[in-house]
Amino acid sequence: MGLLDYFRSSRPKGSASVAKERLQILVAHDRAARGRPSYLPRLQQEILEVIRKYVEVDMNAVSVKYEQEASHEVLELNIILPDTAQGRA
Amino acid sequence: MARIIVITSGKGGVGKTTTSAALAMGLAQRGHRTVVIDFDVGLRNLDLIMGCERRVVYDFVNVINQEANLNQALIRDKRCDNLYVLPASQTRDKEALTKEGVGRVLEELSEGYDYIVCDSPAGIEHGATMAMYYADDAVVVTNPEVSSVRDSDRMLGILSSKSRRAESNADPIREFLLLTRYDPLRVEKGEMLSVDDVQEILSLTLIGVIPESKSVLTASNAGVPVVLERDSDAGKAYGDMVARYLGEDVPHRFLQVEKKGFLSRIFGG
Numbered sequence: 001m002g003l004l005d006y007f008r009s010s011r012p013k014g015s016a017s018v019a020k021e022r023l024q025i026l027v028a029h030d031r032a033a034r035g036r037p038s039y040l041p042r043l044q045q046e047i048l049e050v051i052r053k054y055v056e057v058d059m060n061a062v063s064v065k066y067e068q069e070a071s072h073e074v075l076e077l078n079i080i081l082p083d084t085a086q087g088r089a
Numbered sequence: 090m091a092r093i094i095v096i097t098s099g100k101g102g103v104g105k106t107t108t109s110a111a112l113a114m115g116l117a118q119r120g121h122r123t124v125v126i127d128f129d130v131g132l133r134n135l136d137l138i139m140g141c142e143r144r145v146v147y148d149f150v151n152v153i154n155q156e157a158n159l160n161q162a163l164i165r166d167k168r169c170d171n172l173y174v175l176p177a178s179q180t181r182d183k184e185a186l187t188k189e190g191v192g193r194v195l196e197e198l199s200e201g202y203d204y205i206v207c208d209s210p211a212g213i214e215h216g217a218t219m220a221m222y223y224a225d226d227a228v229v230v231t232n233p234e235v236s237s238v239r240d241s242d243r244m245l246g247i248l249s250s251k252s253r254r255a256e257s258n259a260d261p262i263r264e265f266l267l268l269t270r271y272d273p274l275r276v277e278k279g280e281m282l283s284v285d286d287v288q289e290i291l292s293l294t295l296i297g298v299i300p301e302s303k304s305v306l307t308a309s310n311a312g313v314p315v316v317l318e319r320d321s322d323a324g325k326a327y328g329d330m331v332a333r334y335l336g337e338d339v340p341h342r343f344l345q346v347e348k349k350g351f352l353s354r355i356f357g358g
Contacts, residue, residue, distance in 0.1 A: 027291075030242060
């Protein structure tokens with residue numbers, strides 16, 4: 001802190017706020033992954049394979065969400081089908 | 090029955106050993122029979138920070154392997170009669186710490202002491218998980234810096250799932266946040282995460298904030314737990330931490346930039 005600092009009052013916004021934002025996202029992500037059963041990725045893969053037998057869906061079309069609540073666990077599957085159902089075998 | 094406290098962090102170099110030494114010395118000075126154990130097998134350093142490195146004969150692993158008994162391995166602190174140090178082995182593999190062995194030693198210590206402070210190694214591997222397994226309380230040492238905060242959060246996940254208390258469905262480990270190397274000036278400038286920022290992310294009970302201080306290095310150079318440096322800000326902040334651990338309501342200090350005189354503002358310093 002010297003005399004010069006007095007003339008530099010319009011400092012750019014500090015990097016701490018960037019750090020905080022990044023951490024909040026990261027920690028939320030880490031925590032969500034923590035309680036999940038380890039079979040989830042394979043489950044997602046196999047469900048996708050079954051669906052693709054019948055409908056041509058995108059690789060990202062199936063999302064698996066796992067949530068833990070006080071007394072029970074929720075496994076939510078979300079499958080986005082294409083607009084027209086022409087992909088049937 | 091002793092209360093078992095683990096000093097943990099995940100990330101290395103944040104001040105676990107400094108904190109272990111300070112907490113153990115602080116508790117002992119307040120009249121509690123205390124033992125501090127170095128769990129960092131292969132890289133022992135607690136003995137250096139405590140200033141008893143030349144008095145190590147037997148170590149923790151010797152006791153676990155029943156090559157020595159506890160009385161032979163424990164080193165009594167020369168400054169405080171209530172304080173004992175159980176050093177780590179410098180030569181062994183960390184796998185030498187078995188869950189049964191550690192449990193047996195802690196149980197034996199538990200009969201003669203009020204507090205057992207476990208100085209955990211960095212990381213999430215064997216030594217660290219052994220240090221926290223039997224804990225009743227945990228102090229998570231964190232620097233106001235992204236990687237340290239993230240690692241602390243990971244440790245919280247492990248504390249709540251891989252401990253004796255978690256496995257036996259007992260009350261969970263009491264977790265405390267200790268923020269170290271805190272620089273109020275940089276926080277004021279927006280260059281460093283503030284206490285509130287870190288609290289908001291980790292949502293833990295704050296047990297202390299240790300300011301960045303030259304006295305930490307000076308004390309470690311001499312092998313004196315910094316809590317004994319009563320004139321230094323870090324020493325005072327550690328003293329406050331010990332008081333808060335024991336349930337006293339002590340306001341946090343050293344969170345604001347100290348007001349400087351006119352001359353030092355002009356000329357810096």
